[in-house]
Amino acid sequence: MSRRLRLLVTTVGLAALAWLLLASIERAIALAERFEGLPQGVRWLVGGVLLLLVSLGAAVTVWWLRPRRPRAPVTAPDRTSLEARIAQLRHDDAGVEELRSELTELDRRRASARTYLAVFGEISTGKSSLIAAMVPGAAPASDARGGTTREVTHYETSAWGDGWTIADVPGSAEAGGEARERLARAEALRAHAVVYVCAGDLTRSQAEELRWLGDFGKPLVLAVNKADQWTDIERDQILQHVREQADGIPDAVLAISAGGEERFTRRLADGSTEDVTRRRPAQWQPLRDALRRLLAAGPSALEAQRENAVLASLHERTGERERAYRADEAERIVSRYARRAIVGAMAAVAPGSDLVIQGALAASMVRALASLHDVRVTDVEVDNLLRQVRMTLRTGTSVVLAVAGNALKAFPGLGTLGGGVLHAFAYALIFDSFGRALAATLAERQALDQADAGERMRELLNEVDASRLRRLADLTGEALRLRHEPSD
Known part of the structure; x- marks a missing residue:
């Protein structure tokens, strides 16, 4: 929009606002004169009704703008009672063995003293590109949990300090991918913190996933990807809207660009065309800074939260097995x-x-x-x-x-x-x-x-x-x- 056009729009807007203000004042004066002409009893009645309406409006406004209470995380039962419940289930049930192996993995990660970070989100939001930017050239590490190495890939890095493991999990909201989504959610709960990746405004399913992570009390960063495709004004508007949708659940909401490849057709001087593939540079410094602040205390300080999330999930899964049994x-x-x-x-x-x-x-x-x-x-x-x-x-x-x-x-x-x-x-x-x-x-x-x-x-x-x-x-x-x- 040109400067002259912006000036014209601003002038028209101010004029319209001034006209509405004057019309409102004139209407208010007319109503006041009519009010003074009413009998005293009627004036008291109308005044009382107006006072009641104003009070109700003020109460609704205060309630709507009140600070939201943080959601209390799901409380897990003690481990001893959980182990006793698992022991009572049938030993030949494959699902029961998964529950036992989850406890073994909980102990293994605690003993490793490593910081586990899960990159979580729906498919096609750029999770794998983000991990490639976070850990360039890293080779997948072996996963001690049998049966998950083909679905959950772990990358070990010391680029941010000693003992970091980043998990690339399957994307959610994939048709027919319910089993992979369960694996992704389980890995998110095993991590000390989660980076949730989206590519714009939150969908209903993404908002539900955020609430689910918040219910388990996971330290959480919401990374809005593909920020390099927006103008500064668009980026600020999208971030503001996403923060409102997130409802205070994430510890931080920020914009990043995970990079990745882009393909386009270029027309040459002789009139011919060629397909070009080039890599967009990653811009994820805000995410790195947010993670360093969030995880500065180290894995030992975050272990209680992580254990509570894992045991709470095990409590739910054990309940499902008990009901089936x-x-x-x-x-x-x-x-x-x-x-x-x-x-x-x-x-x-x-x-x-x-x-x-x-x-x-x-x-x-x-x-x-x-x-x-x-x-x-x-x-x-x-x-x-x-x-x-x-x-x-x-x-x-x-x-x-x-x-x-x-x-x-x-x-x-x-x-x-x-x-x-x-x-x-x-x-x-x-x-x-x-x-x-x-x-x-x-x-x-x-x-x-x-x-x-x-x-x-x-x-x-x-x-x-x-x-x-x-x-x-x-x-x-x-x-x-x-x-x-x-x-x-």
Whole structure:
């Protein structure tokens, strides 16, 4: 924009502002004169309303501009309890071995006394170019963690002092790259600090990743890459906007240029063209200065933060494994008791009528599932739950028989064996529904909620799932075959 045009725009803007100000003053004077002409009671009412509106506006403004409280990092459990939980999981689970190796890696890095820095961010933001600028000519170092060397590359350098290791991790937000993204996040938590790289305004997923790193209390620098492609005004505007989006989570927000290669077509004097590839110079001095300030205390001073992040992540991952283990074990418990109920129900007059006979079996299943989920139950609670189940079955016997009869029609070999098979299959359906409902309640609520378990059971009794009915039919047939096989 030329100087004359800028002067013209400024003059027009000032004139418009002055006109608006004069119009506002004139309007205010007119309103004041009308206000003075009102009865005294009305003036008091209008004044009170205006005062209330002004007070509310001031309160909202103060609340909006108040200093934001820093987000408290996730608190990890103590290591001893975490190791005990991991030890209780199945030893043949590959995921459990990953948890154990994470603790081993935590100790190894502490003993190495090196400073670990992870360069993290979405794909195509220039992470690898930044590392090439930070550690020119560095060769990848071997990673003691088996299975990650192809995904996480470590570079060792002493350019900034003794004992620095920089990790280049896979980029996030890649289609089909969920496994690599998990590796990248795990490596970010293992590091003492993280450089998060973006290439402009933050996307929603990038903002979520920043909040995730902030929740774990990671020392964090947000590096806005490709600053050499902007003017000074554009760079300042982008940095200001990114700082607002980051919401105070990073310790520093700065602009850099990671360099890298650029390709363009050049027209020669004779009219021909040629493709040219050249390397753009890196400009990352602000990042180097910010990292030196952030990590000046050394790895030993930052170890407590790093250990808390790793253990907090392990706590979450261990919880996922525990839930998966309990779900599998609950499935086995329910199937085992459903098989026993089939054998015990062959002489039943009607499904539900002999739950008193099957009561001990049902009570044992309740206690087994409660013990699996570490929920204490009393005999009174178990009796009350079984009493509620009996009431449910008295009102839903016809539904159970209808579902069982229709399911057995699909299996002629079982459906023609008589009413005993029908009752046996009905009991398989009853115990399977009861067990699954109770297991879901215990897992979700960590308590014996009778109302919730009863509602879930009613839904399962009315559910017509072909795969589930097929499984129960196979279970019934297997129990019948074993019952009629002659013993040796």
